[in-house]
Amino acid sequence: MEMPQYDPNTKPEFELYTIPSHSSWFRWDDIHETERTALKEFFDGSSISRTPKIYKEYRDFMINKYREEPSRRLTFTQVRKSLVGDVSLLHKVFRLLDEWGLINFGAVSRGDDSDNRDSSLGDTELKNQVKIEEGAPNGVRVVALPNSLKPISVPNSGADGSGNGKVVVAGETGVKLPPLTSYLDVFGDLVKLKGFKCGSCGEQCNSGCYEYSKGSFVICEKCFKNGNYGEDKSKDDFRFSDLGGNSLTHGATWTEAETLLLLESVMRHGDNWELVAQNVPTKSKLDCISKLIELPFGEFMMGSAHEMNSSSCPTGSLNSLKEGQSASSENQNDVKMEDQVHDQMNESEQNGDAATEEPPAKRKRIAPLSDGGSSLIKQVAHISTMVGPHVTAAAAEAAVAALCNESSYPREIFDGDEDYLANGLLSPTMVSDPERALQVDASKMEENQSETQDASSEKNDVPLNLRIRTATATALGAAAANAKLLADQEDREIEHLVAIIIETQMKKLHSKINYFDDLELIMEKEYNEMMQLKECLVEERIDVLERALKTGVSKWRS
Amino acid sequence: MKLPATSSSKAPVKFRMPTEDNLVPIRLDIETEGQRYKDAFTWNPSDPDSEVVVFAKRTVRDLKLPPQFITQIAQSIQTQLTEFRSYEGQDMYTAEKIVPIKLDLRVNHTLIKDHFLWDLNNYESDPEEFARTFCNDMGIEDPEVGPAVAFAIREQLYESVASAREIKISKKGRRGAEHAISSKGGGNALDLMKLFRYNSSVVRKRKEWYVYEPIVDILSNEEVDALEAREDRNTR
Numbered sequence: 001m002e003m004p005q006y007d008p009n010t011k012p013e014f015e016l017y018t019i020p021s022h023s024s025w026f027r028w029d030d031i032h033e034t035e036r037t038a039l040k041e042f043f044d045g046s047s048i049s050r051t052p053k054i055y056k057e058y059r060d061f062m063i064n065k066y067r068e069e070p071s072r073r074l075t076f077t078q079v080r081k082s083l084v085g086d087v088s089l090l091h092k093v094f095r096l097l098d099e100w101g102l103i104n105f106g107a108v109s110r111g112d113d114s115d116n117r118d119s120s121l122g123d124t125e126l127k128n129q130v131k132i133e134e135g136a137p138n139g140v141r142v143v144a145l146p147n148s149l150k151p152i153s154v155p156n157s158g159a160d161g162s163g164n165g166k167v168v169v170a171g172e173t174g175v176k177l178p179p180l181t182s183y184l185d186v187f188g189d190l191v192k193l194k195g196f197k198c199g200s201c202g203e204q205c206n207s208g209c210y211e212y213s214k215g216s217f218v219i220c221e222k223c224f225k226n227g228n229y230g231e232d233k234s235k236d237d238f239r240f241s242d243l244g245g246n247s248l249t250h251g252a253t254w255t256e257a258e259t260l261l262l263l264e265s266v267m268r269h270g271d272n273w274e275l276v277a278q279n280v281p282t283k284s285k286l287d288c289i290s291k292l293i294e295l296p297f298g299e300f301m302m303g304s305a306h307e308m309n310s311s312s313c314p315t316g317s318l319n320s321l322k323e324g325q326s327a328s329s330e331n332q333n334d335v336k337m338e339d340q341v342h343d344q345m346n347e348s349e350q351n352g353d354a355a356t357e358e359p360p361a362k363r364k365r366i367a368p369l370s371d372g373g374s375s376l377i378k379q380v381a382h383i384s385t386m387v388g389p390h391v392t393a394a395a396a397e398a399a400v401a402a403l404c405n406e407s408s409y410p411r412e413i414f415d416g417d418e419d420y421l422a423n424g425l426l427s428p429t430m431v432s433d434p435e436r437a438l439q440v441d442a443s444k445m446e447e448n449q450s451e452t453q454d455a456s457s458e459k460n461d462v463p464l465n466l467r468i469r470t471a472t473a474t475a476l477g478a479a480a481a482n483a484k485l486l487a488d489q490e491d492r493e494i495e496h497l498v499a500i501i502i503e504t505q506m507k508k509l510h511s512k513i514n515y516f517d518d519l520e521l522i523m524e525k526e527y528n529e530m531m532q533l534k535e536c537l538v539e540e541r542i543d544v545l546e547r548a549l550k551t552g553v554s555k556w557r558s
Numbered sequence: 559m560k561l562p563a564t565s566s567s568k569a570p571v572k573f574r575m576p577t578e579d580n581l582v583p584i585r586l587d588i589e590t591e592g593q594r595y596k597d598a599f600t601w602n603p604s605d606p607d608s609e610v611v612v613f614a615k616r617t618v619r620d621l622k623l624p625p626q627f628i629t630q631i632a633q634s635i636q637t638q639l640t641e642f643r644s645y646e647g648q649d650m651y652t653a654e655k656i657v658p659i660k661l662d663l664r665v666n667h668t669l670i671k672d673h674f675l676w677d678l679n680n681y682e683s684d685p686e687e688f689a690r691t692f693c694n695d696m697g698i699e700d701p702e703v704g705p706a707v708a709f710a711i712r713e714q715l716y717e718s719v720a721s722a723r724e725i726k727i728s729k730k731g732r733r734g735a736e737h738a739i740s741s742k743g744g745g746n747a748l749d750l751m752k753l754f755r756y757n758s759s760v761v762r763k764r765k766e767w768y769v770y771e772p773i774v775d776i777l778s779n780e781e782v783d784a785l786e787a788r789e790d791r792n793t794r
Contacts, residue, residue, distance in 0.1 A: 049656065057759060061761050075695035077691070078695070081762075081767050081768075081770040081771040082764075083760055083761060085656070086677030087676060087688060088677065088680050088683035091687070091688070091691065
């Protein structure tokens with residue numbers, strides 16, 4: 001705590017300002033060694049524009065200017081207009097005061113201190129240096145559409161659990177994204193906004209809506225037919241407007257097929273964005289570039305595109321990239337299940353008309369979904385749309401069966417009147433080897449079904465809703481458990497990294513301490529030498545005096 | 559015993575930009591076949607000259623200019639570099655000299671007017687750092703503004719040292735540092751004696767603050783179009 005000396009007639013009471021304890025050498029009416037060494041230009045007498053008096057004036061002005069309003073951060077531009085002198089030199093003084101906390105100590109810190117200055121010891125180093133950025137990096141603003149200048153802010157889902165330093169982008173509200181966010185989670189609202197929401201029933205009006213001509217009210221077709229026009233509105237006031245489907249394929253939404261096209265054309269054409277944009281028909285050049293950057297491995301693509309231009313199989317490399325992602329592990333499970341289902345399908349005639357499906361020998365190489373940005377559920381949905389309906393049904397059965405084995409409740413719902421003995425047999429086999437149990441289970445299901453096909457067709461109607469619900473619930477549960485595992489892993493990694501950082505800091509401090517110890521030793525030695533020298537001199541002096549007295553010199557000058 | 563500092567006690571330095579990085583400001587304004595290419599950037603004179611052609615080719619390719627531009631760009635850059643190099647052999651005057659720098663430039667939608675002092679003799683000065691601080695403090699988001707500000711500063715510094723050198727050559731006969739100070743490009747250098755006198759303050763009077771305060775304006779599209787049209791008319 002440091003109290004400035006104010007005239008008694010200007011301020012009746014003392015104001016208290018906080019400066020860090022390592023700056024307690026500071027005095028208003030004096031210039032400290034720290035300042036002298038840091039700003040030698042003022043103290044070596046090399047110029048009349050740089051004297052201690054001038055330095056003191058600069059310093060006092062800056063500190064007083066800051067203290068007029070301690071909560072706001074004083075910028076260099078605000079002070080330099082009031083001081084005469086070279087701006088580079090003024091900036092040096094400003095930086096010195098800033099680093100030592102004599103100004104801007106209590107102010108809101110700005111986030112874009114991108115130059116990692118070596119702050120003086122004891123300054124809030126850790127807070128400044130260990131910055132883990134969340135959200136968009138500095139200099140990149142997240143906008144709703146490419147080419148629009150309006151930044152959007154993410155609805156704060158309160159995911160501050162990691163407890164690390166948050167970075168606020170200069171000037172505007174920080175775009176803080178919680179970790180493990182997928183693109184659609186954050187921007188799903190924007191995608192939906194492009195469609196219209198019905199004013200009376202609150203649902204999406206996808207194909208067409210009725211617009212109220214006297215205001216901005218929109219209702220969907222259903223409500224229009226039902227007569228739900230809303231208050232005080234009559235049928236004639238509504239106009240039909242067909243949205244078509246073109247609002248959905250706007251610049252911001254990328255479908256899987258387009259992403260795939262983009263990646264293939266980048267592999268082939270590399271840097272030539274004109275050709276890439278031509279190949280991806282609905283997207284402009286800028287869209288392509290920005291989408292590629294957004295993809296998690298987009299950078300690799302742009303670099304490797306040059307190397308792999310001559311490689312034979314672009315999809316092969318895409319596949320390898322895809323498999324490297326952890327999110328796709330479940331995908332592979334689905335793929336495997338589908339392959340097994342193929343086999344089973346042709347072993348038993350399940351629904352009678354299985355002959356139309358692909359023969360088992362041809363293992364269809366499913367086009368890779370290399371878009372890691374979309375959510376898992378969406379990928380599964382995409383796979384199911386790519387194959388025929390019967391295969392999808394079989395895959396769904398198999399998936400449900402796999403999930404069933406993890407908990408017995410859904411099992412009971414699905415096979416209501418089966419003997420529970422079979423249940424008890426099946427559940428223990430599940431735990432370790434899902435695939436084998438899957439086969440066994442699926443074939444068992446098929447047998448049961450072919451036996452009780454008539455009976456089951458009757459039962460199907462009643463618990464259909466329940467079945468769907470339980471299936472989705474278990475699917476979501478499995479996904480959630482997996483996500484938690486991943487999150488735990490990330491946490492552990494973060495802890496590990498933080499421990500490493502702390503260790504290195506400790507080492508740094510240790511080496512500094514050692515250095516200072518060495519310095520002390522050297523100083524001690526020098527001190528001893530000086531003492532010896534002093535003794536020598538004293539001896540010599542005594543010697544001289546003795547001789548002078550001996551020869552009886554009465555008057556001697558010292 | 560007031561000697562006006564050690565203005566002549568420093569050994570003369572070979573000509574170079576009076577900043578920490580010895581970068582030369584290069585300005586291009588080429589018009590061919592109805593297309594006009596204007597640009598401004600800094601160049602490192604210690605780069606080999608072969609880089610000039612490479613740079614010209616890359617620029618033409620990136621901006622999709624007609625190929626005639628390549629030779630013209632390369633020539634223009636080379637001329638400016640040669641001029642700089644012709645100064646390099648000579649000594650540079652190393653007395654302290656504080657010059658006022660005025661900024662008056664427009665970058666895309668941002669208009670900047672500013673006025674501050676710069677010490678020509680401070681070889682550790684850094685226009686890029688100044689530009690960065692400026693953009694941060696004023697909250698400018700356009701990333702092209704910073705380099706443009708730094709370039710404007712560099713250009714003015716270059717002009718000052720180049721003209722100072724010419725004056726020195728023409729006044730070879732005179733002796734004494736004091737003479738040179740007062741006869742150096744008259745209005746440019748500030749009279750250090752007057753400004754930094756013992757009994758005067760280096761804090762400006764409040765009413766003068768607005769003179770040295772930066773003004774940053776964000777223009778609308780129409781204003782930008784109007785200004786561009788006016789600039790084109792002026793330069794033709």
